[in-house]
Amino acid sequence: MSQTPLSVDEYGARIAALVPATPVVSLPVADCLGRVLGEDLVSPVALPPFDNSAMDGYAVRSADVTGAGRQAAVVLPVEEDIPAGRTDVVPLLPGTAHRIMTGAALPPGADAVAKVEDTDGDQRQVSVYAPVAPGTHIRHAGEDVAEGATVLKAGTVLGPAQLGLAAAIGRAELPVHRPARVLVLSTGTELVAPGKPLLHGQIYESNSVLLAAALREVGAVPTVLRSVPDDVDAFHAAIAEQTARVDLMVTSGGVSAGAYEVVKDALNGRGVEFVRVAMQPGGPQGCGHLGSLPVVTLPGNPVSTALSFELFLRPALLAAMGHQDTARARTRARTTTELRSPAGKRQYRRSQHAGGTVTPVGGPGSHLLASFAAADCLIEVPEGVTVIAEGEEVEVVLLR
Numbered sequence: 001m002s003q004t005p006l007s008v009d010e011y012g013a014r015i016a017a018l019v020p021a022t023p024v025v026s027l028p029v030a031d032c033l034g035r036v037l038g039e040d041l042v043s044p045v046a047l048p049p050f051d052n053s054a055m056d057g058y059a060v061r062s063a064d065v066t067g068a069g070r071q072a073a074v075v076l077p078v079e080e081d082i083p084a085g086r087t088d089v090v091p092l093l094p095g096t097a098h099r100i101m102t103g104a105a106l107p108p109g110a111d112a113v114a115k116v117e118d119t120d121g122d123q124r125q126v127s128v129y130a131p132v133a134p135g136t137h138i139r140h141a142g143e144d145v146a147e148g149a150t151v152l153k154a155g156t157v158l159g160p161a162q163l164g165l166a167a168a169i170g171r172a173e174l175p176v177h178r179p180a181r182v183l184v185l186s187t188g189t190e191l192v193a194p195g196k197p198l199l200h201g202q203i204y205e206s207n208s209v210l211l212a213a214a215l216r217e218v219g220a221v222p223t224v225l226r227s228v229p230d231d232v233d234a235f236h237a238a239i240a241e242q243t244a245r246v247d248l249m250v251t252s253g254g255v256s257a258g259a260y261e262v263v264k265d266a267l268n269g270r271g272v273e274f275v276r277v278a279m280q281p282g283g284p285q286g287c288g289h290l291g292s293l294p295v296v297t298l299p300g301n302p303v304s305t306a307l308s309f310e311l312f313l314r315p316a317l318l319a320a321m322g323h324q325d326t327a328r329a330r331t332r333a334r335t336t337t338e339l340r341s342p343a344g345k346r347q348y349r350r351s352q353h354a355g356g357t358v359t360p361v362g363g364p365g366s367h368l369l370a371s372f373a374a375a376d377c378l379i380e381v382p383e384g385v386t387v388i389a390e391g392e393e394v395e396v397v398l399l400r
């Protein structure tokens with residue numbers, strides 16, 4: 001393990017360079033929520049594709065109803081009925097009207113729609129009680145999107161509105177950055193799957209659940225191998241059939257300086273470098289390649305695992321899947337209590353933020369997972385600061 005600790009920024013740059021960009025693939029529109037568009041999206045059609053009615057009413061020639069009023073209705077024979085979806089639209093003759101529904105194609109010859117509320121609603125001979133100017137209640141072809149226009153740029157994160165637009169221009173599939181496929185491996189003979197009885201000296205395994213959920217949250221697809229024993233042969237046997245199917249392997253545990261550190265024992269000298277990062281919690285880290293597969297090894301204490309994902313893997317994976325905005329939002333706030341931090345380390349304290357103040361939750365210990373679950377932000381204490389006074393302004397990383 002390296003003797004000189006890396007800074008948080010230096011190690012973050014290593015991880016960013018390590019995680020490979022995912023290819024652009026074609027996926028069904030229904031599977032693209034949250035994905036990033038890989039190419040500009042050009043519309044092959046205009047929106048609307050034809051002039052259509054914005055109201056239920058009657059398609060008319062505006063000149064035919066110029067003098068219409070409540071005391072002197074203009075009466076027109078109704079020659080056609082045009083529901084939405086009718087394709088054989090008959091031209092409108094002078095001195096006549098066509099009953100028309102919202103979204104239906106405007107017949108040639110009509111230049112306005114008299115809404116049904118300004119008529120008697122008759123289906124054979126309608127009385128129109130108000131004049132309509134040319135263009136009234138008409139949606140014109142191309143007023144939303146012109147044919148050949150770029151409607152979405154590459155790099156757009158696809159939400160419901162963007163997917164609706166894609167469907168509206170006729171796209172059944174979209175070119176998007178493929179989700180990253182990540183193998184998650186939690187190690188430790190002491191780990192037991194939730195739901196099973198515990199023996200003295202055992203604990204429930206939680207890191208794989210935490211990491212898999214964090215991966216899904218950013219749009220990656222995890223494959224989980226839980227509770228691999230502290231045995232090098234068992235470690236290699238567990239990953240043997242999986243490494244060719246994923247883009248990245250992430251482990252938790254087994255990277256410290258003591259005995260029974262299976263990840264370090266299995267990967268040290270095989271392309272993975274184990275280092276210390278000047279941070280609290282989460283100092284012991286590792287990254288590199290196992291053959292051609294990128295590997296990131298996280299410390300095993302659950303808060304260290306969660307924080308390491310937040311700082312290093314979350315932004316790297318988002319960038320790899322095409323996102324341009326990968327950083328958590330930040331703000332400044334005044335702490336409600338004094339804080340102490342070790343010299344030379346960047347400390348992250350789980351906290352709650354409200355009304356311009358921030359309150360630490362629990363202590364700095366890397367095992368205090370309940371405080372991480374209760375936190376909505378992190379106080380970032382710089383490496384050169386050992387004491388922050390109550391009421392002092394601090395940097396806050398917002399988690400939600």
